[in-house]
Amino acid sequence: MQLVIVTGLSGSGKTIALRVFEDSGYYCIDNLPATLLPHIQNHVADQNSSKVAVSIDSRSIAIESLPDILQTLKTQGIEFHLLYLDANNETLVKRFSETRRKHPLSTPSQALAESITHERDLLSGLSNIGHHVDTSNLSSNALRNHTRDWMLQIEQGFQQVRPHNLVLSFISFGFKHGIPLDADFVFDVRSLPNPHYDLILRPYNGKQAPIQQFLQNEPMVLEMQHDIQHYIEKWLPSFYHDHRSYVTVGIGCTGGQHRSVFLVEQLGAYFKQLHQVMIRHRELQDVAVVVSP
Structure with missing residues (x-):
């Protein structure tokens, strides 16, 4: 059943x-x-x-x-x-x-x-x-x-049989709309370079190529991504031992459109190699996808 x-x-x-x-x-x-x-x-x-x-x-x-x-x-x-x-x-x-x-x-x-x-x-x-x-x-x-x-x-x-029956959920959000109640961990990435201030990049979101290319060329972004990966990998075993079935990681930037979305996509792709992973972009639910020229 x-x-x-x-x-x-x-x-x-x-x-x-x-x-x-x-x-x-x-x-x-x-x-x-x-x-x-x-x-x-x-x-x-x-x-x-x-x-x-x-x-x-x-x-x-x-x-x-x-x-x-x-x-x-x-x-x-x-x-x-x-x-x-x-x-x-x-x-x-x-x-x-x-x-x-x-x-x-x-x-x-x-x-x-x-x-x-x-x-x-x-x-x-x-x-x-x-x-x-x-x-x-x-x-x-x-x-x-x-x-x-x-x-x-x-x-x-x-x-399926997996080494650990745990679902790792990543959610991007904007701090100006409030911190999600369901997050076990919250990482603040507002200190990273913000594509919002580039008028050409502003209409895109972190799932799209122009934003991804911009952020992938920023050493601070890659360093932040590595640090978050390392932190989660270090502390995730404690949730296994506590018999938790779900862990939710919130990644927040100012508006929840660019930096947090990009990092959630990257982290999800990294961790899905060993875990069941879910991805949710809270502030993108009603945002139309921009078609690249």
């Missing part, structure tokens, strides 16, 4: 993510009580399905004990992957205000912001267990695409 668990804060996009799995042929269960998770294999056997995705949220009975329940799954030999969706409080308040929906933990005496903080505390033990995604700056379509990419990645993991 291929089991995927989707959880996280209300308003962060769990329904969108679950629908991606449903559209891909997974047997999906929404809002499953956490206490029923150890019995999921027996139920799924009756459905004749080998690919299962379940959504568990803060309304679930005994949600605080979910980390222990997941450990029980491991002792039963049930392999699973967990997708944890997150967003900053400001974004969540805005989403609930726009949809005019009631927060599941709201009470007459508790404001929306307080309900969000309460829910974050309830789920605090889960954010480091699985693949943590900050959806604060993701459109619905970008979240669908990222979930689909992650789904394909874990399906390869179910089928």
